[in-house]
Amino acid sequence: MFTGIVEETGEVVGRERTDGGLRLRVSASFCDELSVGQSIAVSGACLTVEEYDPDAFELFLSAETVERTYLGDLTEGDPVNLERALPADGRFDGHFVQGHVDGTAEVVGVEQVGEDWTFTFSLPSGLDGYVVPKGSISVDGISLTVADLREGAFDVAIIPETYRLTNLASKSVGDPVHLEVDVVAKYVESLVEGYR
Numbered sequence: 499m500f501t502g503i504v505e506e507t508g509e510v511v512g513r514e515r516t517d518g519g520l521r522l523r524v525s526a527s528f529c530d531e532l533s534v535g536q537s538i539a540v541s542g543a544c545l546t547v548e549e550y551d552p553d554a555f556e557l558f559l560s561a562e563t564v565e566r567t568y569l570g571d572l573t574e575g576d577p578v579n580l581e582r583a584l585p586a587d588g589r590f591d592g593h594f595v596q597g598h599v600d601g602t603a604e605v606v607g608v609e610q611v612g613e614d615w616t617f618t619f620s621l622p623s624g625l626d627g628y629v630v631p632k633g634s635i636s637v638d639g640i641s642l643t644v645a646d647l648r649e650g651a652f653d654v655a656i657i658p659e660t661y662r663l664t665n666l667a668s669k670s671v672g673d674p675v676h677l678e679v680d681v682v683a684k685y686v687e688s689l690v691e692g693y694r
Contacts, residue, residue: 500539500595502634502641504579504664508540510572511554520559520570521548526580529555537583537597541665542639542676543567544583544597567599568674577665579639593634593641599676601625603637605669606651615656616645617666619675626650628679636678640664 505528512523524540529550532538536547538555543563549556564570572578607618619637621629629635631647640660646653661667669675 499584500544500581500597500639501584501591502593502595502636502639503581503591504640504660505581507577507663507665508580510574510576510578512556512574513572516558519561520564522557522559522569522572523554524557524578524580525554528582529553539579539581539583539595539597539639540569541567541578542595542597542636542678543569543599566602567676568602571674577668579664581639591641593636594681595636595639595641595678596681597639598678600628600679601677602674603677605671605673605675607653608669608671611655613658615661615666616653617656617669618651618653619677621647621650621652622677623650625677625679634680636676638665638675639678640666 508524508526510522511525514521530552532547532550532555534547537544545557547555548558559569601622603620603622606620609616629644631644633644635642635644642654644652645655656666
């Protein structure tokens with residue numbers, strides 16, 4: 499379980515194709531606090547630490563993960579949002595984020611408004627029923643609030659701290675992002691389906 503509060507932006511420092519998927523090596527400042535088997539959300543996708551040293555950690559991406567995300571297209575030097583799993587006694591900010599990517603969308607607009615930004619993202623069909631104005635959504639692992647919703651797209655307001663701390667500062671129109679809709683909406687749908 500994650501909260502969508504990004505700890506830091508890491509950097510892809512290595513990649514290696516394998517028969518069954520892809521191995522990524524990512525730099526981070528907290529590597530000396532990691533353990534093998536630990537879960538880390540990498541731009542919103544929950545992955546497992548396989549190896550680590552003081553400078554970077556290594557992750558394996560299965561063929562399904564490569565297919566469902568844009569992580570397979572990352573190259574050395576690309577920034578990724580990082581969040582370690584929420585400890586049982588940790589403070590809960592953001593919203594419930596599972597690290598299960600529901601879909602890949604793209605940036606369709608970026609506008610600076612004073613000190614903050616408005617980002618517009620495409621909204622793939624099939625996910626639109628789970629997104630509501632003022633509701634929560636995870637974009638590349640960032641817990642955000644939907645500011646505006648229309649057919650095929652939604653807007654979010656990005657404050658300076660979020661812009662500075664995450665990979666959104668490096669995103670431009672056409673770039674991919676991972677979306678995870680609010681899991682509460684999925685549970686509500688599941689419960690309501692039984693009454694239809």
